[in-house]
Amino acid sequence: MAALPRSAAGDRSPWLIATVVSIATFMEVLDTTIANVALRHMAGGVGASQDESTWILTTYLVTNAIILPVSGYLATLIGRKRFYMGCVAVFTLASLGCALSDSLPILLVFRAIQGLGGGGLAPVEQSILADTFPPEKRAGAFALYGLTVVTAPAMGPALGGWITDNYSWHWIFLINLPFGALSLFLVSVFVQEPKAVREDRRKARAEGKGIDxxxxxxxxxxxxxxxxxxxxxxxxxxxxxxxxxxxxxxxxxxxxxxxxxxxxQARPAVDVRLFGHRSFLASSLIMFLVAFTLFSTTQLLPQLTQDLMGYDATTAGLTLAVGGIGTIFVMPIAGRITGLVQPRWVILCALLWSGVALLHATQITLEMGFWHVSTLRILQVVALPFLFVPITTAAYVGLPPDKTNDASALINLMRNLGASVGISVMNGAVVHGAQFHQSRLVESANAANPLWAEQLRQTEQALRHAGLGAWEASQAALSQLAGQFAAQAQVLSYMDAFWLLGVAVLALWPLVFLMRDLPKGAKPSGH
Known part of the structure; x- marks a missing residue:
């Protein structure tokens, strides 16, 4: 395949470039979830309270969100390859600073810097892929790239739990150093800055009035x-x-x-006009909900297994890792199918599967074993490659060639916003849902309810047979049943959360008909 005018491959294989640029994204996406399970350990290491420790996550997410929408703009002004390598270097050095931090303020400063570096990686990488592969070949490239975005969040909690259980939280950041160094070396050697991209930078500097x-x-x-x-x-x-x-x-x-x-603005920092393209708008909205679902369930499932089923951090993380392994096998198939079938039909089928899988997860019980929980996770995520690959492919259809940087920035912003909104909304739904269900369960706990009275009598009787006195057995029975009510209320709240997610995913199907068809074998214009 001859190199395209905007290709970063030069005379090398474009698949080599796709592999090279996926390394840093794997590092960055992994870092967004790996720190969650180590939060308590980090708080203890820097002398922070549990409430203060949440700023370790918040600080990273804030600066990451700030840099994401303007990363395409900055890549055009600075130069795509130069900006990308700068982001990798900043992220890697900030990771070292995080590992060496001995106080909360210092750790927060380096986390903020790390967020700035990490936020610019994914948009530039997707822009490189969009320019290096013609439209009809992008699905396979995004499938390779998608392995990092889909599997890294699943591996993060398991790896983070294992590291903190066996070593120390510092290694959560230190493992970024070899990845960062390898990425910098490979990008400097293999990734090219084509003449067309250099011309974009020259025109942006000549026509613009400086930074917006x-x-x-x-x-x-x-x-x-x-x-x-x-x-x-x-x-x-x-x-x-x-x-x-x-x-x-x-x-x-x-x-x-x-x-x-x-x-x-002639050269806006955030090109909101791209949402006027119907295919890009539809892709962005669906990407938002895909991230909403993926990251919220990535948070909810380990939370459920640790709080109610007694799993440790490593075992809880492994329930997600099993699903991540499933996506590794499915991702190449998704890339192949997207290259043969129009993205809208692949997305439609994947939305239906995901919605039904989330509704199926409402069957959770506290008696489920590890493999039952893992199977629920596999069913939830096995359709993700059939969403991520065609969504990313369809987003660029019909866009001007010089807008790939800006489009990549915005589609990744929608992914990150979906993740943040999903985690916040669904955590709030679980908390308030548990309170609602517990109040309803408590209402039934009165002497007028024969089921309650019989359950209380049987519990008291069992405790008295265990050697407790009458008064002690009565109090212990009430305490035991109260604990069961609280646990059941939490389970019901998780069931509600999965039901809401399933309904939301199933309601998205009309958006697929806003997407434009992917050209089949057509010569790309400017790509």
Whole structure:
């Protein structure tokens, strides 16, 4: 296959480039989930409270969200390869700083820097793939790349649990160093900066009036505020917290000013006009919900198994890893099918499968074994490659060639926002759902209910046979049944969460008909 005008492969195989640029994304996506299970250990290591420790995650997500939408703009101004290598270097060095931190403020500073470096990786990588492969060949490339995005979140909790159980939390960050060094070396040697991309940079500098600082500032205000609100709303009791309230106002104001401002700019920091392309808009919305579902269930399932089934961090993470292994085998098939069938039909079938699998997960019980839980996870994620690959492929159909950087930035922003919103919303739904169900269960716990009275009598009788006195048995029985009520209420809340996710996924199917058809064997224009 002859090299395309904007290809980063030069005279080398484009598949080599696809492999090279996937390394750093695997490192960055893995880091977004691997730290979750080690949060308590990190808090103890830097002398932070449990509440303060959540800022270790929040700080990274805030700066990551801020840099994501403007990464395409910066890549065009600075140069795609130079910007990408700079992001890898910043992320890697910040990881070393995190590992060496001995106080919470220092750790938060390096996490913020790490988020800035990590946020620029995925958009540039997808832009490189979109320019290196013609439209009819992109599905296979995105399938290879998708292995990192889909499997890394599943492997993160298991790997993080194993590291913290057997070594120390510092190694969660130190393992990034060899990946970062390898990525920098391979990119510097194999990835090319084609003449067409260098011309984009020259034109952007010649035609533009410098950096769109207003757009950058408004995006930082809106997305940074939104990320903090999503992360702290449940912890700080929602709008009862003045910080959450004021940041919500800042977020709304930021978006309200950002959109009209950027629509008037010749070279906007965030090119919101791309959402005017129907295929890109549909792809972005579906990507948002795919990430919403993937990351929220990645959070909920280990939480369920650890809190209610007594799993340790490693075993809970392994339930996700089993599903991740399944996606590894399915991803190449998804790439092959997307190259033969129009993306909209692949996405439609995958949405139906995912929705039904999430509804099936409402059958959870506390008596389920490890493999039963793992099977539920496999059913949930096995369709993800058939969503991620065609969505990413369809997003670029019909876009101008010089907009791949901006499009990649926005599609990745939608993925990250979906993850953040999903985790926040579904955690809140589980907390409030447990309170709702527990109040309903407690209402039935009265002497007028023969089932309750009989259950209480049998429990008291069993405790008295175990050697307790009458009064002690009565109190212990009430305490034991209260614990059962609390556990059952939590299970019901998780069932509600999976039901809501399933219904939301099934309701998305009309969006697929907004997508444009992928050209079959056509010569790409400018790509």
């Amino acid at each position: 600082w207003v757009g950058f500032g408004l995006a930082a205000l809106a997305l940074g505020s939104l990320q903090v609100v999503l992360d702290r709303a449940v912890i700080d009791d929602g709008f009862w917290s003045p910080m959450v309230t004021w940041l919500t106002v800042a977020c709304v104001a930021g978006f309200a000013l950002l959109i009209p401002w950027e629509r008037r």
